[in-house]
Amino acid sequence: MMDSELIAAYSSIFGSIATFLSTAVALYLGLRRPRKSLLINSYFYKKSQVLRGKIEPRFLILAHDLNDEESDGRMLGFNVLNNCGEEIHIIGFIERAYFNRSIKTLVKRIKRISKRDVSCFTRHGFISVELSYGDRQYLFHEPVILKPGEQQLLCIDYDVIQATQISREQSGLFNLKRPLTFYALDVEGKHFRVASKIPAENFLKEKTCRMSKHNWLE
Secondary structure (H helix, E strand, C coil), X not given: CXXXXXXXXXXXXXXXXXXXXXXXXXXXXXXCCCCCCEEEEEEEEEHHHHHCXXXXXXXXXXXXXXXXXXXXXXXXXXXXXXXXXXXXXXXXXXXXXXXXXXXXXXXXXXXXXCEEEEXXXXXXXXXXXXXXXXXXXXXXXXXXXXXXXXXXXXXXXXXXXXXXXXXXXXHXXXXXXXXXEEEEEECCCCEEECCCCEEHHHHCCCCCCCCCXXXXXX
């Protein structure tokens, strides 16, 4: 008799635990925010393709006017697909390069571990972007809204990226023989990695861009 009562008691306890765990899991899954996800590939395009209407980028980051004959005729385009069930607001892109492995760059590489806030001006006022040391931001004047399943082409002027690589080369901190990594940046600060990597040397063959007086790596 005692054995059957003990078994019934244990069964009741284990049943209560199982019910609690299943309820907790269901509650967690119900409250958890859906995971944001973007599929991004990059390609080079010509500015003339935009002028002829062959491609229609949703947003452009330009160093020069599209008709400027002195500028490079290329653009780096990002085909961005929202492959999740949540709307995503993209404010721009982050570019990251590899550091050289040397004593000189050791302190700078340690700096990358910590984040810093950079204030950036947009059409809607200043926004604060969290960056690691050595990262370069390219921001749009206003957010690009991507609905679930929507795809957009977003472009950055070749000359804009080239100016960054010249600054990197002059600093002596970076290994520009290794490829650059790009990330899309949303309004919440989340980074979405671009699937393809771009060789940094592609932007250093012809150093014809206008240099900024203030080096952003100082």
